[in-house]
Amino acid sequence: MKRVKEILGGLWKIYVLIWFLALLLLLYPFYLIFCLNERHFSKGFNLLVTHTRILMFFTGIFMQVKNKHYIKKGQAYVITPNHSSYLDVVILYQTFPQYFVFMGKKSLATIPVFNVFFKKMNITVDRRSNMDGKRAVDRCGLELEKGHSVVMFPEGTISANVPEMLKFKNGAFKLAIEKQVPVIPITFFTNHKRLEMAGLFAGKAGPGISKAVIHEPIPTKGMTEEDLVPLRDKVYNIINNELLAYERK
Secondary structure, eight states, X not given: OHHXXXXXXXXXXXXXXXXXXXXXXXXXXXXXXXXXXXXXXHHHHHHHHXXXXXXXXXXXXXXXXXXXXXOOTTOOOEEEEOOOOTHHHHHHHHHOOSOEEEEEEGGGGGSTTGGGGGTTTSEEEOTTOHHXXXXXXXXXXXXXXXXXXXXXXXXXXXXXXXXXXXOOOSHHHHHXXXXXXXXXXXXXXXXXXXXXSSOTTSSOBOOEEEEEEEOOOBOOTTOOGGGHHHHHHHHHHHHHHHHHHHHHO
16 A cells, blocks of 8 residues: 555656646746846745745645744744755745745756756855855845845755754854844644655655644844854754644644
């Protein structure tokens, strides 16, 4: 039975990929205009919101998000979700309604067509290079100064044992303290069940509900570097406790 589910999941992955590529190619001319000129970044973001909503509809993924009322219009945040699936990126555009900039690994900028999102609008980072890391963080800082939220996965990558999380890195919390902007944790509960990081015909995959909760923003005004580790650990515990409680249900 497990093998049958994996085969069906693999077919569903192919179906999702076809829809993703078809929509991306259809909208690509607009992305070229919107994502390569800063004046039109907000239009590029809105198009991504529409794009991901259509993709989710036709692939049978539906959102269940709690606490959107915590997001205040015009407030910039450092957004720190747990990272359990490649689906997290798609879901973010349906979870957080205000414009944000996403920071991802440098390899995303090498994928043909898809790299249009990471040429100018979003931010890439080579985690093996301290210099490139500083460049990426500086760019994140500039975005926050403009009033734009920044998404940083504090785990840095997807755990091999999801939903168990990896240890959080300091970068997101250091940035939030330096710029004195709130941190807003987000917990994704089921993305790894919708699309598990395994082979094409391996692991869990299939349509269903993507559940998320937006946690109360944590203010950083008045915090200093001495507060970095406690802030990091606080966010980790908030998300981890939610995951543990969900798994116990």
